[in-house]
Amino acid sequence: DAGVIQSPRHEVTEMGQEVTLRCKPISGHNSLFWYRQTMMRGLELLIYFNNNVPIDDSGMPEDRFSAKMPNASFSTLKIQPSEPRDSAVYFCASSWTGTSHTGELFFGEGSRLTVL
């Protein structure tokens, strides 16, 4: 069974450019999470979706960040325009939040973003 798939694994871009990160959750999972990891701030939850609906986006840094989940098998995180302080590893995670839910998340391997 395939895990959470993220792309690209690495991206280097210049300040001001648009960045789109992609995520395919595990089939059958109904919750999807975007996290950002930096040395200074650790792991931060940016946004999470349940049944494709954004539930909590309070962690999204500012209007330059947006996330969508058009269907159960795909989500995007977009940064426009990008800034050097957005450099981080962005993780996507998914889970099944049904009656047997125990809180476990399954993480992708991350997208390492460098904004010059």
Place this chain on the structure above:
Amino acid sequence: AQSVTQLDSHVSVSEGTPVLLRCNYSSSYSPSLFWYVQHPNKGLQLLLKYTSAATLVKGINGFEAEFKKSETSFHLTKPSAHMSDAAEYFCVVSDFHSGNTGKLIFGQGTTLQVKP
């Protein structure tokens, strides 16, 4: 509100000696607690989880953790460290009991170094 504190940012042990990574939590509810491991340039992987069943939880790769409500602790242990255990370890509390579906609160992480 829930929170988790990892008491050591860095732990160094010799191969073959015991490992202890400390974690304290704060929760208004009966929490679900997790330990995740992150190897370099990889995503996070679940080591073990506590969900109000047995207080001593066994995980993968010989790790275990004991839930102690009186001490609000969930320390991670392993009797004998292996070189492959060198990684970042995260203690995590879940607040999904409060109605938020699967939101995890991460500690700041503990880097485990294993010396030959």
